[in-house]
Amino acid sequence: MTQAKYFRSAALEAKFFRQMDTSYVELLVADHPKKPHNLVELSEMVSLLESLAMNEQSQPPAVARFIETLTALIMQYEQDIEPDQERSPIGVLRYLMEERNMRQLDLVPLLGGKSYVSQIFSGHRPISKDSAAKLAELFYVAPHVFL
Numbered sequence: 001m002t003q004a005k006y007f008r009s010a011a012l013e014a015k016f017f018r019q020m021d022t023s024y025v026e027l028l029v030a031d032h033p034k035k036p037h038n039l040v041e042l043s044e045m046v047s048l049l050e051s052l053a054m055n056e057q058s059q060p061p062a063v064a065r066f067i068e069t070l071t072a073l074i075m076q077y078e079q080d081i082e083p084d085q086e087r088s089p090i091g092v093l094r095y096l097m098e099e100r101n102m103r104q105l106d107l108v109p110l111l112g113g114k115s116y117v118s119q120i121f122s123g124h125r126p127i128s129k130d131s132a133a134k135l136a137e138l139f140y141v142a143p144h145v146f147l
Contacts, residue, residue, distance in 0.1 A: 024062040036077045089146045
C-alpha cells in the first residue's frame with residue numbers, strides 16, 4: 001500500500017509532510033489515526049510509521065508524539081491478535097514459581113509425574129482442571145488463572 005492510500009489522497013499526504021512542524025493536534029486532525037482492525041490497515045499504518053521514522057533529522061515534538069501515537073496503536077492491535085505470553089496460564093505459573101524460587105521439579109509431587117510437568121511447561125499439554133485446582137491451592141489464587 002502506498003502512503004497516499006493511507007492518507008486517502010495525495011494532497012492530504014503532501015499537506016501532512018509540508019506541515020511536519022505543525023502541532024500534534026493538527027497532525028491528529030489531518031490523519032485521524034485509530035487502532036487498525038485488519039492487516040491492510042496495519043500495513044498502511046506501519047508504512048506511514050516507517051516513513052516518518054526514516055527521517056534522520058531531529059523530529060519536531062509534534063511529529064515525535066505522533067510517531068508515539070502510531071506506535072501505541074500498532075502495539076495495541078498486535079496485543080489484541082497475539083496476547084502476551086506472560087499472561088498465559090503457563091506464564092502466570094512461571095511468574096508465581098519465580099516469585100517463590102521454585103523449579104519445575106518442585107511441582108512433580110503435587111501434579112503427578114516429571115513427564116507431565118515437563119509437557120505442561122513445553123506447551124505440549126494444557127493444565128488440567130484438577131492440576132489447576134491444586135496449583136490454585138498452592139499459590140492462593142483462583143483456579144481459572146491456570147486454565
